[in-house]
Amino acid sequence: MxxxxxxxxxxxxxxxxxxxxxxxxxxxxxxxxxxxxxxxxxxxxxxxxxxxxxxxxxxxxxxxxxxxxxxxxxxxxxxxxxxxxxxxxxxxxxxxxxxxxxxxxxxxxxxxxxxxxxxxxxxxxxxxxCPGPQFGIDGTRRLSGVDQGPLIGTIIKPSVGLSPDATAEVVKELLDGGIDFIKDDELQANGPHCPFTERVDAIMPLVLEHEQLTGRKVMVAFNITGEIDEMRRHHDHVLAAGGSCVMVALNAVGLAGVSHLRRHCELPIHGHRAGWGMFSREPLLGMDFAAWQTFWRLAGVDHLHVNGLANKFSESDDSVAASARACLTPLFEPPGPAHTVMPVFSSNQTACQAIDTCRAMGGRSDMIVTAGGGIMAHPGGIAAGVRSLRQAYDAAARGISLADHARDHGELAQALETFCP
Structure with missing residues (x-):
């Protein structure tokens, strides 16, 4: 063609x-x-x-x-x-x-x-x-040490206002809780209250220490959104510090910015779609996610946000499911590259959505599930919140109802009682 x-x-x-x-x-x-x-x-x-x-x-x-x-x-x-x-x-x-x-x-x-x-x-x-994804699904799994099932992740909260040391304290709790993936909020890049390099330098020693203890490096997506030279510099700082992921707000950086970063980058690029509502909220204006994501996959992102089921925003579950499946649909027929990327579910995610999310993915588990309150607000604490998500997605993979699985898994039972009225 x-x-x-x-x-x-x-x-x-x-x-x-x-x-x-x-x-x-x-x-x-x-x-x-x-x-x-x-x-x-x-x-x-x-x-x-x-x-x-x-x-x-x-x-x-x-x-x-x-x-x-x-x-x-x-x-x-x-x-x-x-x-x-x-x-x-x-x-x-x-x-x-x-x-x-x-x-x-x-x-x-x-x-x-x-x-x-x-x-x-x-x-x-x-x-x-076009460069296309450098790591994609397989590379993300290799770097994170998660061979099967979704990567259970979260967003550092509060989104802004924490100092580098206070941010590191939150990360320490998450590491101890058994998390797979941690990301900056899209609002936190290089603000004066939490300078980027100081934040990385406070967090990465904890990540590396945890790797020594467990044999697995938790993936932290540091938000490097900024001017091109600044993004390159911050990427290099994360790489030198032993990090394994960087994040950009795609609509803020633009196609040329992402393509340039991808050609320089040695780490997976976590693509945040902040501003997506400008393209999607009016049914007769803008563009569908199926079209929008094509540009960013070609530009070289490895992960793409798709919102989440039962989210706090205006997007329907059908739209979220279609977006997630689009990330896993090859861009080109063989012998062209598939350029598949890891869909990222977020927004009000708890154990409650696990079965519906797996169904939306057609049974595939190639996804990152980022739950903020669903982990940090769990009545048993952060570690219990992480376990509740794992238990929920394990039940979904095995075709067991959440209620049945919760009988022998206390953390899931607490999550269902708290988040799934």
Whole structure:
């Protein structure tokens, strides 16, 4: 395949075919009027094509305002699923230009009262040009020493306000409690109350001491989000200190920032999707996770946040489940690389969601489950909170109900009583 393809959900008061042709022209070689240089041969070589149109329902009010194209009363707004394609020659395998092409000015076109990018299919040239994940699922399991089952993790809380020494005290409790994975909050990077290098220097001796005692190095994702030179410098500090993971807020750093970091990086990149609601909350605007995650997997992240079931945010369980499965779906057909990454469940996660989460994953256990209050607020303490998560996911893997498993596992019983009314 030498063409880039993308599917969209659109809504328009105009004739659908005409609106789609405007969309294809705007995002390739066309403009508001045909130019002398835009010959038929030129358009054949460089124009985007409308590959298919599937008409859906119509509605009597626009999903998004149309102040510059007001419509008369009684207008119907037709929805459709459309698929467009572009010649690879237009942009080459450039992630940044791909984003500008597939998710650029088309959102502003007057013809549309709704437009959402659904999915992306790319030629193998992108697999060859883009770095992709360096560690992915297998590398994460190897570095963390967790060969099977989910990695049980948590987020350092309070998110901000702790000094480096106070942060280390929390980490010490988590290490002693048997945690697999610890991450900074996305709000904690290099603030004046908790400077990055001081935080790393306070935490890593504890991690290495714990490794000497147990033979397993707990993975700590230090948040290096910042300017490019700062991210490189902080990555190098984590590496020199013996760390095994760094974290970036993807939307804050951008595709070019992540790609640059990936080519420098010697550690897994934990990708946080802070700001995801800007793309997802309006059903007729933005993009689906299936499309969004394609860019970041190609850029080189190894883990991707997908929210969690029964979360505190606005996302449905079906959407969360689809996002997690997308992380495990190969980006390219063989012989291209799969570029699969570890989905990260978070937000209000406790032992209660274990069975539904495993079901959403189709029985696969390649995931990181980060539970904040579900571990730290367990009535038996942090160690009991960690054990309750392990017991819950063990029950799910074995096809045992949580209630039945809790009869012989006190920590799980306490978690169910506390968190699962």
């Amino acid at each position: 030498n063409r880039i393809e993308a599917s969209y959900l659109i809504e328009t008061p105009f004739e659908v075919e005409q609106a789609c042709q405007v969309m294809a022209g705007e995002q390739s070689c066309g403009t508001f009027t045909r130019l002398a240089a835009e010959t038929d041969d030129f358009r054949k070589r460089h124009a985007a094509r409308v590959e298919s149109i599937e008409l859906l329902d119509s509605v009597d009010a626009p999903s998004l305002p149309m102040p510059t194209r007001p419509q008369p009363p009684g207008t119907r707004y037709q929805r459709a699923r459309v698929r467009l394609s572009w010649p690879l020659e237009n942009l080459g395998p450039s992630l940044s230009t791909l984003m500008a092409t597939l998710a650029g000015n088309l959102y502003e076109l007057k013809e549309f009262s709704g437009l959402r990018l659904l999915d992306v299919s790319l030629p193998h040239a992108f697999a060859e040009a």
